[in-house]
Amino acid sequence: MRKTAIGLTACIALLLSCQTRSALTETMPAEPDYRDSTQWYVSQRGAEADIFYIISTETGDYTAADGLTCHYADTYADSLRAPLYGEMLGVDTLISGRLNFYSPYYRQCSLQSFVTDNLKNARIATPLGDVRSAFSHYLNHLNGGRPFILAGYSQGAMLMLELLKEMDDSTYERMIAAYAIGITIAQPERHIVAARGADDTGVTISYNSVRDRNSTMPGWTNSCMAINPVNWRTDSTRATLITEPSPLLPVSAQKKDTMTVHVDTTSGLLIVEGFSDPDYILPLIGVEGCYHSREIWLYREQLRANIALRTAAYLSGRPK
Numbered sequence: 092m093r094k095t096a097i098g099l100t101a102c103i104a105l106l107l108s109c110q111t112r113s114a115l116t117e118t119m120p121a122e123p124d125y126r127d128s129t130q131w132y133v134s135q136r137g138a139e140a141d142i143f144y145i146i147s148t149e150t151g152d153y154t155a156a157d158g159l160t161c162h163y164a165d166t167y168a169d170s171l172r173a174p175l176y177g178e179m180l181g182v183d184t185l186i187s188g189r190l191n192f193y194s195p196y197y198r199q200c201s202l203q204s205f206v207t208d209n210l211k212n213a214r215i216a217t218p219l220g221d222v223r224s225a226f227s228h229y230l231n232h233l234n235g236g237r238p239f240i241l242a243g244y245s246q247g248a249m250l251m252l253e254l255l256k257e258m259d260d261s262t263y264e265r266m267i268a269a270y271a272i273g274i275t276i277a278q279p280e281r282h283i284v285a286a287r288g289a290d291d292t293g294v295t296i297s298y299n300s301v302r303d304r305n306s307t308m309p310g311w312t313n314s315c316m317a318i319n320p321v322n323w324r325t326d327s328t329r330a331t332l333i334t335e336p337s338p339l340l341p342v343s344a345q346k347k348d349t350m351t352v353h354v355d356t357t358s359g360l361l362i363v364e365g366f367s368d369p370d371y372i373l374p375l376i377g378v379e380g381c382y383h384s385r386e387i388w389l390y391r392e393q394l395r396a397n398i399a400l401r402t403a404a405y406l407s408g409r410p411k
Contacts, residue, residue, distance in 0.1 A: 314359030
């Protein structure tokens with residue numbers, strides 16, 4: 092018994108030592124100050140409604156100036172801000188239409204953080220804290236009481252869902268809709284109400300595009316809600332999508348694909364057939380046939396029109 096106790100004590104000491112050494116080889120960037128305009132991408136168009144958009148993962152592990160490994164975006168470093176800005180500008184250009192667009196820089200987790208659930212769960216608190224602060228600042232200082240679209244893509248959608256669950260009822264009443272793009276939702280929760288058509292409001296629009304049911308990324312569960320962004324149906328009715336397949340090439344340099352898109356009602360996945368572009372497989376976590384990187388590009392015209400439609404429906408029903 093004594094040998095066993097000594098052995099257990101030694102193992103615990105070794106584990107703690109390893110954790111300490113690991114912590115000493117990591118670093119944390121400065122917390123964003125959302126009173127600072129450099130911590131925002133903003134397109135103010137004088138519209139009656141806004142989009143608050145939370146970007147996806149654009150950061151990988153890197154060596155910081157102190158020589159230590161960092162797993163979070165530094166929102167004050169120009170080289171690390173560049174890909175974040177690129178997504179903000181791209182999404183604003185593709186889907187905003189005439190609406191105002193607000194997107195915060197935040198200390199997003201690196202792509203390596205999503206290799207295992209344990210890593211993701213250990214690191215997601217930092218970006219969530221930043222996004223909470225950004226959304227609070229937006230509501231109190233930038234929004235001006237206007238109705239808004241809440242939107243997030245991939246990691247941004249994970250964080251967006253937490254904002255939605257925590258949102259107070261008076262703020263939720265001003266939310267036109269929430270777009271949780273490129274993610275599965277395990278179960279409905281507070282303020283997460285599945286969209287049933289093209290123009291309902293106060294709802295969550297969610298989809299996750301794959302070639303077939305075997306093409307999901309590891310750890311992604313079946314989704315309790317999904318809607319087809321081509322025909323805005325939640326059943327298995329097929330829709331035809333004709334568009335350029337790649338956001339990486341000029342539109343003029345591409346041939347359009349003719350794709351068939353439908354919801355698999357068993358898994359809650361969006362099945363895309365006829366996608367001809369060579370697969371872009373995400374490093375570390377991607378699988379062949381998962382169209383995660385195309386989730387906004389493929390449906391950009393439909394998303395832009397749908398955001399305008401839901402906004403008009405909300406505004407037309409708003410008490411004057």
